[in-house]
Amino acid sequence: MEHTDLYINGTWHKTADRFDVINPATEQVIASVASADIADADAALDAAEAAMADWAARTPRARSEVLRKAWELMTARLDHFAHLITLENGKAGVDARGEAAYAAEFFRWFAEEAVRADGLITHAPASGARIMVQHKPAGLAVLVTPWNYPAAMGTRKIAPALAAGCAVIIKPASETPLTMLALMPLLAEAGVPPGLVNVLPSRKTGALVDHMLHDPRVRVVSFTGSTGVGRKLLKSAADQVLKPAMELGGNAPVVVLEDADMDTAIEGTMLAKMRNLGEACTAANRIYVHESIAEEFTKRLTEKMSALKVGDGTDPSVDVGPLVNADTRDKVAAFVADAVAKGAKIECGGVTPEGTGYFYPPTVLSNVPETADCVQDEIFGPVAAIQTFTDQEDAIRRSNDTEYGLVAYVFSADFKRALQVCERLDYGMVGLNRGLVSDPAAPFGGTKQSGLGREGGHEGMLEFMETQYISASW
Numbered sequence: 001m002e003h004t005d006l007y008i009n010g011t012w013h014k015t016a017d018r019f020d021v022i023n024p025a026t027e028q029v030i031a032s033v034a035s036a037d038i039a040d041a042d043a044a045l046d047a048a049e050a051a052m053a054d055w056a057a058r059t060p061r062a063r064s065e066v067l068r069k070a071w072e073l074m075t076a077r078l079d080h081f082a083h084l085i086t087l088e089n090g091k092a093g094v095d096a097r098g099e100a101a102y103a104a105e106f107f108r109w110f111a112e113e114a115v116r117a118d119g120l121i122t123h124a125p126a127s128g129a130r131i132m133v134q135h136k137p138a139g140l141a142v143l144v145t146p147w148n149y150p151a152a153m154g155t156r157k158i159a160p161a162l163a164a165g166c167a168v169i170i171k172p173a174s175e176t177p178l179t180m181l182a183l184m185p186l187l188a189e190a191g192v193p194p195g196l197v198n199v200l201p202s203r204k205t206g207a208l209v210d211h212m213l214h215d216p217r218v219r220v221v222s223f224t225g226s227t228g229v230g231r232k233l234l235k236s237a238a239d240q241v242l243k244p245a246m247e248l249g250g251n252a253p254v255v256v257l258e259d260a261d262m263d264t265a266i267e268g269t270m271l272a273k274m275r276n277l278g279e280a281c282t283a284a285n286r287i288y289v290h291e292s293i294a295e296e297f298t299k300r301l302t303e304k305m306s307a308l309k310v311g312d313g314t315d316p317s318v319d320v321g322p323l324v325n326a327d328t329r330d331k332v333a334a335f336v337a338d339a340v341a342k343g344a345k346i347e348c349g350g351v352t353p354e355g356t357g358y359f360y361p362p363t364v365l366s367n368v369p370e371t372a373d374c375v376q377d378e379i380f381g382p383v384a385a386i387q388t389f390t391d392q393e394d395a396i397r398r399s400n401d402t403e404y405g406l407v408a409y410v411f412s413a414d415f416k417r418a419l420q421v422c423e424r425l426d427y428g429m430v431g432l433n434r435g436l437v438s439d440p441a442a443p444f445g446g447t448k449q450s451g452l453g454r455e456g457g458h459e460g461m462l463e464f465m466e467t468q469y470i471s472a473s474w
Contacts, residue, residue, distance in 0.1 A: 001031040003181040006040055006201065009047035010194025013040065019203045021178060024090035024322040024358045025312040031088075033177050036200035038211050044169045044198040048140050049217050051195030052167035056137045060115040060163075067111035067159060069190035074104035074155075077186070081151055081179060086313040088176045089150055090322040090358070091276055093313055099276075102438070103151035106159040106456070109440040113461050114163035124471075132470040137165030138243055139219025141464055142212045144205075144233070145180070146225045147173035147324055148279045154180045156440075156455050157222045157245075158187075158197060164464035166220065169198045171209055175324055177201035210236050219243060220464055224281075227404070227449050234452075245453040245463040247445060249378055250281040250406030253399035255421065256297060257392065258290035260411035264433050266300050269384070271435030272409050274308070274362065277320055278382045279328070281450075282407045282429075282437065286375055288395045291388045298366050298386055302347040305362040305384065312357070322358040323381055329358040332381030335374040336363060339385065344368045349382070370398075392421065400426045405447030407437055428454075 005012040015034040023030045036044075055063070074081065082097040091099070119134035141161045145153040154170060161168045172180040180199055187197055202208045212218055213236045221237050222245040223230055230248040237244050254272060256265045272284035289297045313321035323329045333352050340346060349363030360381055368375060368385040375385060389395040399408055409431040412418035422430040428446035431437045438444060443454035453463050 001178060003184065004031050004178070005034045006036050007181060007184045007197075007199040008040065008044045009198070010188060015040070017203075019174060021088055021175070022325070023087055024324050025314070027356050027358070031178055033181075033201050035204065036202040036208060037204060038208065040200055041169070041208055041212050044200055045140065045212065045215055045217055047195035047198055048167035048169055051193050052137070052140065052165070055162070055167060055193060055196050056165035058165075060117065063163060063165065064111045064114040066191040067107045067114060067162060070187055070192070071104050071107035071111060073186045073190055074107060074183070075101070078104065081182065083314070084179050084182055085150055086321065088178050089147065090324055091313055092318050092321045093316050094319075095276060095321075096313065099149055099152050102440070103149075103155040105440045106152070106155040109456070110159035110163040110461060113160070113458060116458065117164070117461065117465060128473070130472045130474065132472060134468050134470075135462065135465040136468050138464050138466045139166065140217050141166050141168045141220035141222060142209065142218055143168050143170040144209055144221070144223040144225065145170065145172050147175035148276055150176035150179035151183070153224045154183065156444075156460070160455070160460040161220075161222075161464045162192070162196065163461050166464045167196045169200060169212060171200050171202065171205060174201065174203055174205070209233065213237055213242060214239060216240065220245065222463065223247070230451070243463070243466075245455065246451040247281070247455060248406075248449060248451040249404055250283075250446065250450055251285045251376075251378060251402045251404040252282060252407045252409065254284045254287045254409040255395050255399060255411070256287070256289040256293070257410070257412040257414075257417070257421070258292050259413045259417075260293070261413050261433075262293070262296065262300065265297065265411040266304060268409065268411060268431070268433060268435035269301060270304050272431065273384050274305075274320070274382060275436065277323060279324060279380050281378070283378075283380070284384065284409060284435070285379055286399070287384055287386045288389050288398060289386055291390045294386070294388045298347060298364065301384060301386070302364045305364050306348045308362045310353075310359055310361055320362060320382060323360055324358065326358055328380060329360050332360050332379060332383060335372075335379055335381070336365065336383060339365050339368050339372040339374055342369045342372050344372060344385070396421060396424050403449045406450035407431065407446070409435060
């Protein structure tokens, strides 16, 4: 663990106050990390302000080349980043390498988007004036990232901000700060100037972020995490009318219609449920299966889930690592106990193993009632909660019956019918016969209380830009 201090203005800063990072597979301390305070935040803001003046003035192509170099460097070191992700997050090696590749791809995508902040010139129909529209860097951005994707949730924000011409201060989750700190020397090697990207791990997250959001130099706040924390940040952002980009919680339904291809539905559900051990806002949370195929679906999903090997993610033969901490594991166990008490049946798993590490086995629950807590809230763990339906209208109604609207999944062999269902689901994203929707080239985000704005795609860069209109006559 070479880098464990604050990263401000291109240099490492030690602090007296530090906190431990725990390997969730072994429960051992793997690093002691510096904890930032208000003075450190002010130093980072000063550095970011100075760096942004030059960066914003650079040509889009110049910014693009730096981002392209960052993609090349990170791609060459995927194994290193994957190993680090496994150590501090716990996810299995294959999953960790997938995240590392996904994280690197944001640098390549936004290297290409940096030169495409297109404006327009048009003729005003009534006045005869020319309407000139352009996009400009919004200003300093505060980025707050979660522990479930310690690399990708950082690059998904850093890359578009830099492409837009902004400087950033990133506050990584306390459970997983090491991956983001390890990225900083790579960005410096790619040509990112000192002060443009600053990293402030801290155990004083609330006070630190609130202080930065009340600094007049900050113009954007981008957050990925729970809806509850997102609401608090929106209240703080309102004081300065900051531009918010909020990627919040989810309660993803999977709708398996009676005409679905069973192989596609099982593989897609496995991917939607077990990617990152279910510790994802996009994870399948409520699985609605047509009653006529529910028995076969449950049997085959149980076979798949039962075959997964649980263990330390550093072992290449392991499919499922530990959950990130004891609280997360205990919450998952409580969801299962509640569902069983209310009538659900355990098809596999369902028992917390003894011994070291925050492990919980892949679990399938059938006959899950609507009153079960796991239907109302994010499970954030390897538990597949299966319910049945007989009427398509009922499946759509139940899918939409939540305050969340991030992602849903639909499986059907009838493409026309499936698209009709997709359009009636109140979600920002839908996986159609696919269990994976995340893509750097696509706009990621939700409706209702799952967030504001979009990350990825062309829209991701515009979150860090302001639109300026100039009226002129010639």
